[in-house]
Amino acid sequence: MHIEMKGITKYFGAVKALENVNFTINSHEIHGLMGENGAGKSTLMNILGGAIQPTEGEIYINGDLIEKMTISLATENGIRFIHQELNLVNDLKVYENLYLGEELTNKIGILDKKQMIENSKDVLEKLKLDIDPSMPVSELETSRKQLVEIAKALLFESELIIMDEPTTALTNTEIEILFNIMRKLRDEGISIIFISHKMPELFSICDKYTVLRDGLFIESGNFKDIDEHIATSLLVGDRVIDTEWIKEDKREEVILSARSLTCAGFFNDVSFDLHKGEVLAITGLHGDGRSELSEALFGARHLTSGKIFLKGNELKLTNIGSVMKSGIGMIPRNRKERSIIKDLSVVNNFSVAYFVAKHKKAFINDKKEIKRFNRSRQIIDIKTDDPNNYITSLSGGNQQKVIVSRWLELDSDVYIMDNPTQGIDVGTKFEIYRLINELSQRGKSLIIFSAEFPEIHRIADRCFVMYKGHINAELNRDQLTERNVMYYATGSNTEGINGKIS
Amino acid sequence: MEKFLKNITWENFKKFNTKYSYIVSFVLLLTLATIINPRYFSYRNLSTLALQASIKGIITLGMSLVIIAGLIDLSVGSMVALTSGLGVVVLNQTGNVWIMLAFCAAFGTVLGVINGLLVTKGKIAPFIVTLATMSAYRSIIVQLGQGGPFNVDSEILDSFRMIAAGEVFGIPNLAIIFIVITIIISLLMSKTKFGRYVYAVGSNEQAARLTGINVDLVKTLTFTITGLLSGITAFLLASRLTSITAPNAGQSFELDAIAAVAIGGIAMTGGRGVIAGSFLGAIMLQMIEGILIIAKIPPFLNGLVKGVIIIFTVLLQHRSVLKRKKRLKTEATKAAATE
Numbered sequence: 001m002h003i004e005m006k007g008i009t010k011y012f013g014a015v016k017a018l019e020n021v022n023f024t025i026n027s028h029e030i031h032g033l034m035g036e037n038g039a040g041k042s043t044l045m046n047i048l049g050g051a052i053q054p055t056e057g058e059i060y061i062n063g064d065l066i067e068k069m070t071i072s073l074a075t076e077n078g079i080r081f082i083h084q085e086l087n088l089v090n091d092l093k094v095y096e097n098l099y100l101g102e103e104l105t106n107k108i109g110i111l112d113k114k115q116m117i118e119n120s121k122d123v124l125e126k127l128k129l130d131i132d133p134s135m136p137v138s139e140l141e142t143s144r145k146q147l148v149e150i151a152k153a154l155l156f157e158s159e160l161i162i163m164d165e166p167t168t169a170l171t172n173t174e175i176e177i178l179f180n181i182m183r184k185l186r187d188e189g190i191s192i193i194f195i196s197h198k199m200p201e202l203f204s205i206c207d208k209y210t211v212l213r214d215g216l217f218i219e220s221g222n223f224k225d226i227d228e229h230i231a232t233s234l235l236v237g238d239r240v241i242d243t244e245w246i247k248e249d250k251r252e253e254v255i256l257s258a259r260s261l262t263c264a265g266f267f268n269d270v271s272f273d274l275h276k277g278e279v280l281a282i283t284g285l286h287g288d289g290r291s292e293l294s295e296a297l298f299g300a301r302h303l304t305s306g307k308i309f310l311k312g313n314e315l316k317l318t319n320i321g322s323v324m325k326s327g328i329g330m331i332p333r334n335r336k337e338r339s340i341i342k343d344l345s346v347v348n349n350f351s352v353a354y355f356v357a358k359h360k361k362a363f364i365n366d367k368k369e370i371k372r373f374n375r376s377r378q379i380i381d382i383k384t385d386d387p388n389n390y391i392t393s394l395s396g397g398n399q400q401k402v403i404v405s406r407w408l409e410l411d412s413d414v415y416i417m418d419n420p421t422q423g424i425d426v427g428t429k430f431e432i433y434r435l436i437n438e439l440s441q442r443g444k445s446l447i448i449f450s451a452e453f454p455e456i457h458r459i460a461d462r463c464f465v466m467y468k469g470h471i472n473a474e475l476n477r478d479q480l481t482e483r484n485v486m487y488y489a490t491g492s493n494t495e496g497i498n499g500k501i502s
Numbered sequence: 503m504e505k506f507l508k509n510i511t512w513e514n515f516k517k518f519n520t521k522y523s524y525i526v527s528f529v530l531l532l533t534l535a536t537i538i539n540p541r542y543f544s545y546r547n548l549s550t551l552a553l554q555a556s557i558k559g560i561i562t563l564g565m566s567l568v569i570i571a572g573l574i575d576l577s578v579g580s581m582v583a584l585t586s587g588l589g590v591v592v593l594n595q596t597g598n599v600w601i602m603l604a605f606c607a608a609f610g611t612v613l614g615v616i617n618g619l620l621v622t623k624g625k626i627a628p629f630i631v632t633l634a635t636m637s638a639y640r641s642i643i644v645q646l647g648q649g650g651p652f653n654v655d656s657e658i659l660d661s662f663r664m665i666a667a668g669e670v671f672g673i674p675n676l677a678i679i680f681i682v683i684t685i686i687i688s689l690l691m692s693k694t695k696f697g698r699y700v701y702a703v704g705s706n707e708q709a710a711r712l713t714g715i716n717v718d719l720v721k722t723l724t725f726t727i728t729g730l731l732s733g734i735t736a737f738l739l740a741s742r743l744t745s746i747t748a749p750n751a752g753q754s755f756e757l758d759a760i761a762a763v764a765i766g767g768i769a770m771t772g773g774r775g776v777i778a779g780s781f782l783g784a785i786m787l788q789m790i791e792g793i794l795i796i797a798k799i800p801p802f803l804n805g806l807v808k809g810v811i812i813i814f815t816v817l818l819q820h821r822s823v824l825k826r827k828k829r830l831k832t833e834a835t836k837a838a839a840t841e
Contacts, residue, residue, distance in 0.1 A: 300712055321714040332712050339712070343705035343773030344698075352702055355695045356714035362694050406713070 001027050001062060001078065001159035001191050003048070008057035010043055017043045018054070021217040023210055025160070030182060030192045032206035032223065036235055036486070037286065037451050039212040041195050042084075045162050048193075049081045050074040078159030082152070082166055084195075084286075086145050088137045095120040095133035098152050123151050128177050142169045142265065150178065160191045167201060168287035179205050197285040199228045199490040213237050228492040229483075236453075236482040252276065255445045256328075256414050258297070261306035266292035267469040270306070274414065279436060279446045281456040284466035285489045291333065293466075294418040294449045298330040299323040310414065324357040329412035331403060333419035333449070339403045340391055347373045347387035350402050354409045376405040380435060397428030404432065408439075415439065418449040433459055453482045467491045524767040524779035524786075531786050531793075538796055545672075551788055552677035557742065558758045559680045559784035560735045562766075563687045564728030565759035566780040568628075570691070571724045572704035572772030573621065576632040578732050578759060580639035581613045582752030585736035587643040590652040590746055597658055599665065606737040607730055613639065614729015618722030636756070640749075647748040654744045666742035676738060680781075683731070688777035700724060704772030754805070761808045762787045764815040771819075787811075 005023040009016075018040045025031045035041045046052045048059065050069040059066045061077055074081075088097050095116050104112040104119075120133035129147055137145060146169045153161050167175050182192055182205060196202055202209070203223055211218040211234040218234055226234075253276040261270040267289035274280055284290050295301035297308065299317040308315045310326055317323060332338035341349050350373050355364065373387055382401045384394060391399060400420070407415065417436075421429045436446055436459050450456055456463055463480055465473045465488035473488035487493065518526070535542045561578050568575045585606050593602040613635070620631040654662055668675045691697035699720045702710040711717050740746055766783025768775025787808075794807060 298712075319716070320711065321716060324714045330712070337706075337708060339709050341702045341705045341709050341713075341773075343769070344701060348698065348701075352698065352710075352713045352715070355698060359695060362696065364693060364695055364698065 001025075002060075003062075003160065003191070004060040005044070005048060006058045006060070008044065008047060008054045008059075010040075010047065010052070010057075011055045016215055018047075018212075018215045021057075021212065021215070023048075023217070024220070025191050025193060025208075027159075027189045027191050028186055029208060030186050030194055030206045032202040032209045033193055033195045033212070034202065034209055034231065034235060035212035038214075040215040041212055042164065043215075044212065045081070045164060045193065045195065048074070049079060049162060051081075078157060080153035080156065080158040080161045082150055082161065082163045084164040084166075084168070086142075086149055088145055088148060090138040091136065093134050093136055094124075094131055094140075094148055097137055097148065098123070098133070098155050102156070119155065120151075123155050126154065127151055127181060143171060143174055146170060147174060147178075154181070154185075158190065160193070161185070162193045162195075164195045165197070165286065166194075167196065167198065175201070197490050199231060199492040200494065202231075203228065211235060228487070228490075232483050232486045232490070232492065235486050255311060257309045259307045259309070261293070261296060261308070262304045263289070263292055263296055263301060264304045267296075267466070270471055272464065272471065272474075274445050274447060276445055277440050277443045279440050279448060279459050279461045281448045281450060281460035281463040282466060283450055283453075283456055283463060283485060283489065284472075285451070288466040288489070289469035290449055290466050291418065294330070294333075294416055294447075297416055297447065298328060300330075300332075321356050324353065324410060324412070327413040328416065329353070329407040329410045329414070330416040331407055331418065331420050333422060335396070335400055335403060335422065339406075340399060342390070342392050344391060345388045346382070346384050346391050346394065346402055349391045350376065350387075350406050350409070353406045357410050372409065373405075376409060379408060380405050380431065395425075397424040400424050400428060401431070404435065408435075413445065415444060415446045416449070417446065419451070420448065421450075421452070421455060429455075453485055456480070456485070457482070465489050467494070522767075524765070524782045527765065527767075528782045528786055531789055535789055535793055538793060549672070549674055549677065551785060551792070552680065553674040555785045555788035556674075556676035556680035557735055557739055558755060558762070558787070559781065560683055560731050560738070561755050562759045562762040562780050562784040563684060563777065564731035565756075566763050566766070566768050566775065566777060567687070567691070567700060567724045568728050569760075569763050569768055569770065570704045570772055570775055571700045571721055572707065573628040573721060573724065574632065574760075575617060575628065575725060575728050576756045577613070577617060577636040577639060578728065579752035579755035580636045580643075581610060581729060581732040582736045582739060582755060583746070583748060584639040584643040585610045585613070585733050586740045586746045586751055587647055587652045587748055589736055590654055590740050593658065593662065593740070594655045597655075599658075599662060602740075603734075603737050606733040608733070610733020610736060611726055611730045613732070614726040615722065617729065618725030621725065622718035622721050643748040643751075647746075649749065650747070652746040652748070654740065659744055662741055663744055666738055676742070679734075679738065683734070684777060684781045687727075688781075691777050696720070696723065701773055705774070757805070757808055758787060759784075761812050764812050764819075769819055770816050 003025050005021065008018050008021045008023070010018040021040070021044060023044060033041050033045070043052070047054045047069070050071040050073055053068070059069055066073065089100065092100065098120050099116050104116050106112050117133045124131050124133065127147055127150065129144070129151070131140065131144060131148070137148065140148065146166065150163070150166060166178065170178065182194075186192060194202070194206055206223050208220065209223055209226075209231070210220045213235065218237070254273045255276050256274040257272070259271050262268050270293060282290055282293070292301055296303050296317075299320050303317065308317065310328065315323060315326055341352065347369055351369050354372070370387060380401045382394075382405065383398050391402060394402065404420070421432055433455070436448065440446060440461075448456070448459060457480060460480065461477060463475045463485070464471045465475065465485055467489060468491065472491065472493070473484070475484055532543070541547065561582070565575060565578065588609060589602050589606045592605045593599065596602070617632055617635055620626055621628045624631070666676055670678060691700065699710065699715050702713070702715055703717050703720050707717055739751065743751070762783035763780050764770060764783070765786050766775065766779035766781070768779055790807065790811070791804065794801075794804065799807070
């Protein structure tokens with residue numbers, strides 16, 4: 001199958017996700033699609049799969065222009081999409097999931113279970129999977145669920161398989177089996193688009209590459225002509241980043257120590273020290289266990305093993321309220337789901353954390369509450385007509401400012417911020433950076449979880465790069481370049497990069 | 503005065519209505535009732551109304567807590583029946599009203615704790631838990647009474663009856679008790695940390711948890727308070743009826759309480775609403791029952807009317823929620839796209 005996408009442009013409202021992107025794939029080809037988070041990879045593939053319509057641009061299949069790509073048209077043309085998230089129905093059996101929406105029936109419309117189970121068995125055997133097709137999906141481990149997802153694409157005759165980060169939950173052996181199947185499919189003439197952040201995998205399995213950056217097409221070529229350093233530069237580009245604050249090494253007094261933190265399935269044996277006044281950034285790519293680590297540091301996720309010490313005392317992590325009282329505050333990611341209490345007013349949203357950790361009495365005083373809120377507005381200005389309005393009446397940036405104030409009110413020693421500038425305007429972003437800097441000047445220690453390099457570069461004294469659930473590299477201020485971050489985040493330093501994974 | 507009149511605009515009314523919808527509907531209903539029966543708006547009539555609304559009203563207060571926390575309690579009627587029947591036995595044995603009151607309060611509390619623990623520690627949906635306990639509690643008291651009634655002994659009957667039947671300065675005791683409990687619960691919900699937590703849990707459980715609120719404790723406590731209020735209701739019901747028929751006592755209290763909460767403007771999805779609303783909601787429900795009698799609608803259709811009321815008010819709530827959601831969604835997509 002020969003597919004050509006020409007001049008694809010996509011706007012989401014006023015935001016440009018893709019601009020004039022070209023993409024070509026032939027049969028007998030495994031094509032690696034590369035780009036940082038938010039580069040536009042998924043948008044491009046969703047357009048190819050018919051899930052979203054491009055604002056401009058054309059798609060040709062074997063030379064024929066497709067007027068309007070839809071999901072069913074893509075399926076008809078043999079395009080199969082293996083999504084990054086698992087799309088399996090837990091309560092159904094394996095074979096029922098494999099055939100979901102495309103069930104085989106006999107002449108009078110009754111499900112042909114026997115045939116479906118038979119076919120499922122074949123495809124699972126092909127994947128060297130010891131899974132009974134009649135088993136409920138809920139009984140499978142995550143990695144096997146991902147393999148079932150892959151089996152779904154193999155079950156039907158397909159011409160092109162799109163794999164969006166299919167290996168995130170797989171073990172090395174499973175990845176090897178997957179790669180062998182991919183090679184076999186390629187030799188049979190099938191095209192595969194492989195999206196991954198992991199350099200060793202890309203170099204080992206893909207023939208060609210295409211790089212996207214900030215919604216733009218950067219380059220296509222053969223993997224055999226480049227090495228991982230060139231690939232990293234392509235991903236990152238030559239962005240110039242200015243620094244506003246002079247950062248110094250502040251490694252004197254240890255405030256918080258993590259020792260061998262492990263959370264099965266997410267991260268392993270993570271240890272580090274956080275110093276007084278230090279801003280520590282932790283970064284990586286999707287599926288590196290970073291988000292789970294941020295939750296665990298706050299007692300919001302149960303650790304399989306490991307200990308955390310705050311000023312030399314072991315932290316009891318069983319209850320978030322007591323972690324807060326010990327002196328740790330946390331601004332979670334995904335404001336709408338994890339921070340905003342939509343039915344409460346601005347001022348009530350502001351004071352929740354204070355009531356939990358600082359307010360000893362059972363009764364609350366509205367006047368004092370407003371007073372505290374107005375005082376905090378001197379630190380971060382929140383634009384609101386009336387603090388008694390619902391918080392949802394504010395803009396995203398102002399909502400986030402309320403949440404930040406909520407935690408500053410605790411005057412904690414350590415602040416954990418998970419993606420604190422997610423979905424807010426540039427102005428507010430910079431206010432938050434300024435605030436982070438001020439906090440560290442005042443001797444507060446901060447751990448910032450972020451995937452945005454410019455942000456990290458602006459605020460961090462030190463940076464950890466995570467890869468597959470462990471700290472792959474510790475970068476000091478002078479080693480903190482986007483190239484370095486990407487190099488370690490993609491695991492380019494691990495696993496035989498120049499050879500195959502075997 | 504001129505300024506005041508100027509401020510009476512349709513826009514301002516809409517604003518007032520979104521916040522105080524229960525007051526607007528109360529005034530409307532009162533007007534309607536007065537039109538149907540000009541003598542409706544009399545002191546005697548209103549105090550009777552308060553008296554009639556009191557018993558279910560106290561249950562309604564508990565139900566509002568549970569619903570604001572994003573939960574539901576279907577077992578209130580059965581808790582009342584069980585506690586009430588056993589309370590009569592305690593009264594007959596001891597002859598002491600105070601011991602009976604203490605027993606009812608304590609026993610109701612325990613029943614509430616059981617509901618709460620099953621929901622939080624057992625991780626079972628509140629609908630399922632309280633549906634099961636509704637059936638279980640009722641069955642226990644029917645078995646204990648062998649289907650028959652629990653009668654208060656004749657020697658204490660008269661003094662016991664006066665608790666519910668008595669008056670102070672012409673105001674029925676029951677109405678006073680209802681008002682006092684309303685004030686207490688209202689203060690609990692608006693002036694204490696616990697109240698704030700209940701709203702937070704009902705509005706966004708995950709955010710509440712990540713802000714350090716002990717979500718399980720808050721949920722258990724709302725069920726516990728509802729249990730306690732059911733216990734007090736059981737005591738008052740026994741005093742009012744002096745004979746508790748196990749299969750009928752407290753029958754369909756859960757339906758009435760949910761209907762009153764809905765009319766009172768409390769969001770069925772949790773997180774929003776005030777206790778003053780459910781107070782008026784309970785009274786309005788009683789008024790509607792009265793109007794149905796005046797309008798000669800057969801009493802068998804009471805259930806139909808209440809069912810329609812619940813669906814109708816929730817539909818109205820949905821409409822305003824949908825408007826809000828639409829706005830939030832456009833904001834969210836903008837935010838997601840800029841990321």
